[in-house]
Amino acid sequence: MLAALKNKTTRDQAAQFSFVGVLIVLIIAFAFTARSNLEAQGMTSGFGFLDRATGWGVSFSLIDFSTSDTYLKVIWVGILNSLFLGSISLVLATVIGVAIGIMRVSGNKMAELIGTTYVEIFRNLPLLLQAFLWYAILTNLPRPKDMAEASGPIFFSGRGIYMPGLNVTGFSVFLVALALVAAFAIWLWLRSARRFARMEIARKKTLSRAVWLTWLVVAVVLLWIGRIPDTSLVSQPYLRGLNFRDGIRVSPELMACIISISIYGGAYIGEIVRAGLNSVGKGQSEAGHALGLSGIQTFVYIRLPLAIRAVMPTLINQYVWLFKSTTIGIAVGFVDFFMVISTSINQSGQTLELIAILMGGFLIINYSMAWVLNRVNNAIKLKGNQLRT
Amino acid sequence: MTKTYTPPSLIDRLRADYFPTKLNGAVTLIFAALVAWALWNLINWGILHATFSAANKENCGHGADGACWAVIDARWRLILFGLYPFEEQWRSAIACIAIVITGGLSCVPWFWSGRRITTLWLTGFAIFFVLMRGGMFGLTPVFEQNWGGLSLTIFIFASTTLLGMPLAIVFALLRRSELPWIARTMGLIIDTIRSLPLLSIMFTFAIVLPFVLPGWMIGDKLYRVIVGYSLFFACYQAEIIRGGMQALPAGQEEAAKALGMGYWHRIGYIVLPQAFRNALPPTINQLVITFKETSLVVIIGFFEILASGNAAYGNAEWNFAHVEVYCFVGFLYFIFVFALSRYGAHLERRMAVAER
DSSP, rough: HHHHHHOOOHHHHHHHHHHHHHHHHHHHHHHHHHHHHHHHHTTOGGGGGSSSBBOOOOOOOOOOOOSSSHHHHHHHHHHHHHHHHHHHHHHHHHHHHHHHHHHSSSSSSSHHHHHHHHHHHHHTOOOHHHHHHHHHHHHHHSSSSGGOOSSSSOOOEETTEEEEEEOOOOHHHHHHHHHHHHHHHHHHHHHHOGGTSSHHHHHHHHHHHHHHHHHHHHHHHHHHHBOOOSSHHHEOOOOETTTEEESEEEEEHHHHHHHHHHHHHHHHHHHHHHHHHHHOHHHHHHHHHHOOOOOHHHIIIHHHHHHHHHHHHHHHHHHHHHHHHGGGHHHHTTHHHHHHHHHHHHHHHOOHHHHHHHHHHHHHHHHHHHHHHHHHHHHOOTTTOOOOO | OOOOEEEEOHHHHHHHHHHHSSHHHHHHHHHHHHHHHHHHHHIIIITOOOBBOGEEEEEEEEOSSSOOOHHHHHHHEEEEEEEEOOOGGHHHHHHHHHHHHHEEEEEEEEGOOOOHHHHHHHHHHHHHHHHOOOTTTTTOOGGGOOOOHHHHHHHHHHHHHHHHHHHHHHHHHHHHHHSHHHHHHHHHHEEETHHHHTHHHIIIIIIIIHHOOOOGGGGOOOHHHHHHHHHHHHHHHHHHHHHHHTOOHHHHHHHHTTOOHHHHIIIIIIIHHHHHHHHHHHHHHHHHHHHHHGGGGHHHHHOBBBHHHHHHOOOOOTOOOOHHHHHHHHHHHHHHHHHHHHHHHHHHHHHHHHHO
């Protein structure tokens, strides 16, 4: 026995077995306690409740949802809402971040000052505080019934922001968006794939124009097919009684989430972009100038692409992190994945199952997001011993 | 004739900074106009037209064009101390100051050794806890459900880091272990927790844990949330420490091995001190994020500073003053977070100098 303990291999094996063993025992113990606790409270376990009707509604949904729909569907609604909020906020945060990052390295002291102030203010305040603040501001805008003399295509009211929209079904809008993503992917492929590296530039340009034109045609056709019959094409909001009718209403909850996440995320992404732009060696820009490229051309064709390559891994982490922060929706009452789960727990009492769904959902979303972005990163990163600076 | 170097005059420097070319000058002017406009509005709203004292609060309201700081004057005790008993609020204040002093002292390089910093923080935290909780030294006991405001925020932050830091070291060492099963299992746990939102972890510990734990282990909800938060913090911090360890040249550990040092001596005297030094800037960044994200406990139903801010304007008397209250709460957060992040930047510069 003692001799066995003196053998390093044996000790190592023992350590591994005991570590994994303790974890497994803990999990089994949790499961048994959970079962006895649930039995003591007379609760049933299992995923059967997913087929039950919820009996409660949601205030915002991208697909049709009524109180007689099932828990499975309400969870799906929540996931879609989270993805919707996440994609809008991430895109806006990227736009803000790139603008701020460029301002901070532009060499113009005034722009640098503004960029720095922006980053220091919004990065140093909790996201939740910003969401609360924006929500309070948006809900305290004038009420629709006090806005009789307001005019304009867009109305900012305490009940939400009303703007003109197209009278088309949501599904066709979704298809148009999907087509946009597809067109963008094809365009990116055309530009960066090795297969097209030897193609003439003029031909490449024609091809990418054709891609965008196709998208445009497809979009128009889709929207035309998706028209809601017997309505005008554009629906303009107008005041009737106590509230606005028609048009698109963006609720204060969604708006507060979008504004706060994109401003907060923009500050972080701005810092990442700045670091990336600074990491590109000076010689690169100087070589660009020496070749006769203008300042803007040097920036667009040399500095920015190199910076994007450099920051891509950091940016991926940031996106995953920002997507997780969409869970603050519950603080202002936006029906996101987390809020749907939390409400379902209150209503159905199936705590363990719902938490498992929540965690599983986030793991799948985050891992697939990271996987896709990592693929992009692998495609664009410098290979072999190409020059870096 | 030698030319003497004359330092550029202020005007020259301003011109070089702000008007190097015509285009740049125009951009500067546009941005300057924007800044001036924003500043003027801010000063107008925040100072010139503002009401400062609760005595003349009839000046503010829905029609007023200035800020109503009167709400802070009237409700600052609620915002800072939450539901803590009125006569005992001095204790809460001193407790906060004790932690702030502890934080300040840990910036002094003399304390930068494992033993000293641990002693310092344990002492500071003990003082904080005794003052807040009472029940000793003739202080009346105040239970956790009455804690609130700034002191609750600081309590959650301090206990999370105190609990999370040793846990992070353990996690990092386990993940770096030479035994594949231990390293892989730990890697899986860390990666899983890192890809979950903090809110769902807190929620799980607050709501779900009572189901899977036997009765004697459940404890107060506040402590469960803190344990969950520490776990989350530890997973992030473990990756930072691991990064610091990986940045060490392999020769360091090999030299220690060659000197005949055992595992614990190698880790304790050679690897960890240097790893922490390497990982100091991202660690401070993580502390900043941790401090900001304590605000999420509002959603679980704790009365920390953001929630007490909500309560401060959440009555009929002050319901218009939301922006002012959030500005005040934001300012408090800003002081802590900004100080910490500036300190981090300072350390980064210092280390960059040392490396040169």
